[in-house]
Amino acid sequence: MLRSLGIALQVLGDVKASREVLEQSLSIAQSLESTNQLGIILLSLGNTALDAGDNSAALDYLKRAESASNNPE
Numbered sequence: 352m353l354r355s356l357g358i359a360l361q362v363l364g365d366v367k368a369s370r371e372v373l374e375q376s377l378s379i380a381q382s383l384e385s386t387n388q389l390g391i392i393l394l395s396l397g398n399t400a401l402d403a404g405d406n407s408a409a410l411d412y413l414k415r416a417e418s419a420s421n422n423p424e
Contacts, residue, residue, distance in 0.1 A: 353379065354392055357399070366403040373399060390420035 357373035360366075373396045380388040394417035400409035 352396060354388070358395055361399045361402060363396070366399050369399045370396065370403070386419065390416045393419055 353372055353376035357369045357376060360369035360372060360407070373392060377392045377396065379385075382394055393412050397409045397412035397416060400406075400412055
């Protein structure tokens with residue numbers, strides 16, 4: 352649910368709030384060991400970072416998303 356809010360905030364152009372909400376979503380998914388959600392959330396964070404013009408962070412998130420998707424535990 353937080354991921355959906357984060358995406359909505361991104362679409363509305365509030366990338367700072369989007370990133371904060373998506374980071375909360377990521378933290379929850381990690382604490383619940385919800386590996387099936389990690390890649391999706393990291394991809395959303397990467398897209399938000401791209402929208403913010405933070406290419407370095409975007410690349411990091413996208414690499415982490417790829418790793419999470421290729422190595423589900």
